[in-house]
Amino acid sequence: MPPGGRRPRVAVPLAIAALTTVVGAALGATPVPASADPEPDRMAPRRSAREAPAELPGAVARFWAAYAGRGDIRKSAAIVDALLRVEGPPADPVRRAVRVLVAHAVGDQRRAWCERLLLLGVPVPPRHAAFVAAALTASDRAFGLAKPEPVSTAPTAAYADHVPARMADGDTATFYWSGGAPRPGTQFVLDLGRVRPVEGVAVAMGTSSRPKDFLRAGVLEGSVDGVDWVTVRQLPGRATVTATLGPDPRDVRYLRLRATAGQRHWLAVREVSVLPGPTDVATDGDATTAYRVTGEPLVVNLGAAQPVERIVVLADAGTRPGTPIQVRDPAGTWRTVGRIAGQYTDVAARGLVAEQVRVQFGADSTGTAVREIVVRPAR
Template identity: 80%
Template structure:
């Protein structure tokens, strides 16, 4: 759900049940205007007002102070919400380092059920402020039969499946776009169904590509309904995976699931701050797929990360250039005017154990 829509839904839910005004036995004309006090703000209203201030770009500090006082009165269970409010205030004020420190303290903290919607919206807003995004793999294939669409190849449910509306012919392709270049260790493809066990690709090849133009063979299909492939011994950078038929067959094709096993460094570029890559004494690299002009490079790491570690880009000539150095748990490096296809943080043996949460590469606009 987009952040703006999520905030709207949360705000509406929080303000749906206003507190009724107390009955006043005396008409207002008998009460001097200077003694009339505003009705106290309840927690749902305070949350809704805070979201209005934050999402509109106004200064949210006053609304945050009112909300914080109400949350503090609730006691310990509301501490994660108070921290989330401080995180968003820091984002609004442009203090991204402070916002990241607050976010670190929220990792793994139990979420109070009654405040789950607020925290979900807060995390979505924080992701947006940091430039984080989580891509969902998108499969494409020839026309599907009776609603068995390609998306069923990657829905995580082996009971659903993609089903072609005809038998594959030589050159027929089934492509999975991972959304970005990812380090991949292994791939598994489950074909056929209980009712149609012979609907699998008999002659074909599993291939990988960074750009969707140049393809490399991952493995030849073994003529079995289940295919597994290791891209090792380490990981291989790919964005696209495809099954390509090399011969025709009589049976149609049913694909229950295509699953990808990412390499460890994928955690540093998956758009999810809850995951982390534990440095093993070598560089952490992000492959952009193609050379492109950059704007900024942001590195989000755990506390205790060593300062001064080089942040480098590989330019069009294939040369690694240092463009900045780590500043601890939060680093923001300007890279305007640089064209590069890869970014890395050049950790050495003395950095073993450091956790990198995300390397965010922002392309030039």
């Protein structure tokens, strides 16, 4: 429970409200005929494992309301749990998802993460998929997990609907089209959404109908902060460009194509893609991915220096406690702000200004899996 004993207010995703009706149906609710009602002194007839009580959709709706702070969360959860028990083992993932949200609502994030770990890889029956998905979305928000989306920008309007976003949509069949020929100094920038350790970059330009629409003279550059740029490679005058940033991954948030000369042809960029370094999964906003510790320190680059309030490390069960968690200030000094406490760690950085965060794993930590490192900036 947070200081002062106050229960934290938990924001419910907008999608959850819309899912309430869908979730009720997905949970397999079927009306119970009047003939099935028990007589006053007789036991209720036993339902099949596939039949959910008719009361379940309403109970689920009240549970979500309680999660939003408009009711007794423990009571609502107990009612949903009791109604789900009649389904037997198929409903176990739903019951665990309910426990995850209850833990979040009462401020017990460690318990929420322990329950969440037990959901990893567990198959969810289709009729329960909507509820579990909504619960995991709510849990992600409570933990501060977010999957940044890349954003592409160009200096001029695109031709027709070939907008800059199409150069980073994961589909080489779509493309950005410049709507004009690049001039010296014209820049096309891709923001990856966060600082990422990157091993390689690939740029696919031109199209089947316009094979000559690629950047003839230019440079591919990378940056952590969007201010200071380093050359990744000179463009070779071909439609397909690949670059290795190694031998070790390089921290990058922004990638830039910059024309160094004018040309007659327009520019079509089908895709800019990156090959992430192994540690990228520790900050990708996805609790289902994991970085397997090799005995080396795990470093997270924050880009520009910023005051940090808290650092949360979400790891697998069996993670040994004691590993130092450190922050590096702009002067290059590392300060220990706490230590790994097992599978869930939440340490205060007390507003220290930091450029990097480091978990000082050693040889005795080999095999540990880190699901996510969440760095909460000071407000």
